[in-house]
Amino acid sequence: MSQHHQTAAPSPTARRTRRVIIDAAIETLALNPAATLAEIADAGDLSRSTLHRHFTNRDDLLSAIDAECRARFAAATSAARLGDDGALDSLDRLAQEYLDLGPVLGLVFADNAPVDPDTWEDSDGRDQDLVAMIERGQQAGTGPDIDPELSPDWVITTFWVLLFGAWLSLKNGMSRRDVAMHLSRTFRKAVGTGT
The missing domain is CATH 1.10.357.10 (Tetracycline Repressor, domain 2)
Known part of the structure; x- marks a missing residue:
């Protein structure tokens, strides 16, 4: 019997947090394209570790921003x-x-x-x-x-x-x-x- 591993859908809280991060990144990077991940986390009123749980690096975040835009x-x-x-x-x-x-x-x-x-x-x-x-x-x-x-x-x-x-x-x-x-x-x- 084969077992299939399914990725669980993100919880509503995780989806909301991801949305807050993306919105904060769009707002922050629109004003300063060189803004750091720490500045984006601050703009979203989130810890940097929370941001990193959703986006492991800047490229991942930029990819999500591009898709949202x-x-x-x-x-x-x-x-x-x-x-x-x-x-x-x-x-x-x-x-x-x-x-x-x-x-x-x-x-x-x-x-x-x-x-x-x-x-x-x-x-x-x-x-x-x-x-x-x-x-x-x-x-x-x-x-x-x-x-x-x-x-x-x-x-x-x-x-x-x-x-x-x-x-x-x-x-x-x-x-x-x-x-x-x-x-x-x-x-x-x-x-x-x-x-």
Whole structure:
């Protein structure tokens, strides 16, 4: 008779502790990508030994952070309801949803960023979906809502540059409401047809 060893599912307490560690790491590393594990444990109000029970080293923790950030980006993309209406409205909603990711953006935009969406398996497919949506938004018919003279790559680059500026403005104390308004108006004027 063979015996199968099954790994027990983590307890609710262990899952909550893991979540606290990941959230504390995202917040801490967004402000200081060089933060130590001890600083992350302090930010989560946990002992360093507790952190090490869940993550044996920094690479394990960074891998978990990357997976969490990927999940948050996917949820934000889904919430933006891309394709529900015109391309410009869809991209504007996507920018607003990404802006709400807060410290996750800090990880993406940091020097020597610990999180890089370009390394995610589906990043090429996601970019191709955006390119196709932008191209539809540049078509005649009901009237284009994205300037057809701009390449889709330029529109995507503009999207990310403006999102970076919006994140910096939040970080520097501008209100979320004002940042959202500035981001939307600037993006629409930069890539829209103005019709």
